[in-house]
Amino acid sequence: PYTTDTGRLFESMYEAGASASExxxxxxxxxxAEHWRVRDGELNIVEAEVLGAGGFGVVTKAIFCGMTVAVKSARQKVSTFQNIPxxxxxxxxxxxLRHPN
Structure with a gap:
């Protein structure tokens, strides 16, 4: 088995001493690089349509490339290093994750 670049980043995020911003x-x-980041403007979040909520965040309805999707948003800002893990x-x-619905 191999580890992706993202997997290596997650494993080593404490080692380099980088700031939260870095x-x-x-x-x-x-x-x-791995084509999973959604850019601003590609997604239209329908904030009035909450689909669920949990410890990490809230799931709302959104439109992405003309399709209805579910978007999970963090409850807290991820601006401090303690929230990054x-x-x-x-x-x-x-x-x-790719869900058929």
Whole structure:
């Protein structure tokens, strides 16, 4: 088995001593390279239509490329390093998730 660039980033995010901002920039760069990052303007979130909520965030209806999709948004801003591990755990799973509905 092999580890993707993203997997390596998640494993080593504590080692380099990077700031929260630098770590988020690394995540965005890898998301672009692996084609799982959604850019501003590609997604129209319908905030009035909440589909669910959990410990990490809220799931709302959105439109992406003309399709109805579900979007998970973090409850808290991920601007401090203490929140990044939770974000990375979510990304580790969700970047591979494709649901037929």
């Amino acid at each position: 770590t988020l920039q690394q995540i965005a760069k890898i998301g672009d 939770q974000l990375c755990n979510e990304l580790r799973v969700l970047r591979h």
